[in-house]
Amino acid sequence: MSTSRSVRNLMGPADPAAGVTPGTEAAERGLERILRDAPVPALRRAPARAAFRSRPAVAALAVAAVVSGAVAVWPGATPVAFAATPPPLAYHLAxxxxxxxxxxxxxxxxxxxxxxxxxxxxxxxxxxxxxxxxxxxxxxxxxxxxxxxxxxxxxxxxxxxxxxxxxxxxxxxxxxxxxxxxxxxxxxxxxxxxxxxxxxxxxxxxxxxxxxxxxxxxxxxxxxxxxxxxxxxxxxxxxxxxxxxxxxxxxxxxxxxxxxxxxxxxxxxxxxxxxxxxxxxxxxxxxxxxxxxxxxxxxxxxxxxxxxxxxxxxxxxx
Known part of the structure; x- marks a missing residue:
């Protein structure tokens, strides 16, 4: 099972990028290869919290992740694509x-x-x-x-x-x-x-x-x-x-x-x-x-x- 399909099954309705159309099969294979083989860069979280927030470095040369609906972005690529973020919740104010x-x-x-x-x-x-x-x-x-x-x-x-x-x-x-x-x-x-x-x-x-x-x-x-x-x-x-x-x-x-x-x-x-x-x-x-x-x-x-x-x-x- 591909990485993207496995994660979508795990995330279910809580998937923050539900509804985002994944890339092609070739793009998924390429992303999985990148995530497997790439050196580990330093990532900065914005913003950070204190308790129980230690996180391992995430192996990714191109920040993309079809697994979570993000758009692949390689260094030097134009135009710059945005990382996927969750859709806002629907608030109803009386x-x-x-x-x-x-x-x-x-x-x-x-x-x-x-x-x-x-x-x-x-x-x-x-x-x-x-x-x-x-x-x-x-x-x-x-x-x-x-x-x-x-x-x-x-x-x-x-x-x-x-x-x-x-x-x-x-x-x-x-x-x-x-x-x-x-x-x-x-x-x-x-x-x-x-x-x-x-x-x-x-x-x-x-x-x-x-x-x-x-x-x-x-x-x-x-x-x-x-x-x-x-x-x-x-x-x-x-x-x-x-x-x-x-x-x-x-x-x-x-x-x-x-x-x-x-x-x-x-x-x-x-x-x-x-x-x-x-x-x-x-x-x-x-x-x-x-x-x-x-x-x-x-x-x-x-x-x-x-x-x-x-x-x-x-x-x-x-």
Whole structure:
């Protein structure tokens, strides 16, 4: 089975480039040969996050990847082709939600969530998430970009924590395991102010959209949150500057949610940071980062989704 067909079968509906027409059979064979034989270049991800974000170098001379729907780009080729990025999600914003605003909407969800019964907990916790990110290499020949879809599975127990990771491009056979050291220590606070101060010790920029995005990702990929802790997280998001209701949405895992967004250029390019919330449970379903005005040296059109996370499992187990 060709690499491209194998990956499309693995990715299924979560394929970030679903619907992109693949190249010819000859192009696929050529790409597979390049990816197999080429020297490993240095790739730069834009932007980067901290926790559980170590990535191996990806062997690719020409950044292309029919496997994920990207367009082949060889050094010196003209015109320059864009790397494929996921289509934007479809947001549906009701007029009353727009008038009421994000702070009121998030507070309403938080009040409902904090009354939910606490789970009995357990000695083990299970977290699983999928992420897609754009990597870019820039040299004298230009900028070349590649998409890197990954899945992570983290199990914590009294014996320790094991993180299983595999590249969706390469399938379960690429899985690796490592000991997962927690970067967030102590109990998670149950108030917005307490949570903000606790996260600030690791992410000083917590008060802005970029820092909040990084800190929230670290939190939900390390801890299973109780209803009160989820409510605190929602109130923290409500305090972001100029946060707005983006609208109702079906996320990339097929789940309904409500999206909230805030814009910032703190990462170097004007970017919209979107948080998708389950309005019933208060769980964070996912995050999205979208370039809104300029791509800089990144080899993508504008607007473009340059990263997303889908949080699939978050539970305590006996």
């Amino acid at each position: 007029a009353e939600d727009s008038r009421r605003g994000a702070a009121a909407e998030l507070e309403e969800i938080a009040r409902r969530v904090e009354t939910l019964p606490e789970s009995p907990g357990g000695e083990r916790s299970h977290l699983r998430w999928r992420q897609w990110a754009l990597w870019t290499r820039t040299d004298s020949g230009g900028s070349f970009s590649k998409v890197v879809p990954e899945e992570f599975d983290l199990v914590r127990s009294p014996e320790g924590a094991r993180l299983r990771r595999f590249l969706l491009d390469d399938g379960p056979g690429s899985a690796t395991e490592q000991t997962a050291d927690a970067t967030l220590q102590g109990p998670v606070p149950v108030t917005a102010d307490g949570l903000r101060a606790w996260l600030r010790s690791r992410t000083p920029g917590i008060d802005g959209p970029l820092g909040a995005s990084q800190a929230v990702h670290d939190l939900v990929t390390q801890r299973v949150l109780s209803p009160r802790q989820r409510a605190a997280l929602l109130r923290l998001l409500a305090d972001l500057p100029e946060v707005a209701v983006t609208g109702e949405v079906v996320d990339r895992a097929g789940r309904p949610g409500v999206a909230f967004s805030a814009d910032s250029a703190a990462g170097g390019l004007p970017t919209r940071y979107t948080f998708i919330v389950d309005p019933v449970s208060g769980q964070l379903l996912g995050q999205e980062e979208t370039l809104t005005e300029s791509a800089g040296k990144l080899n993508v059109p504008v607007p473009s989704v340059i990263e997303y996370d889908a949080y699939l499992v978050s539970q305590d187990t006996p």
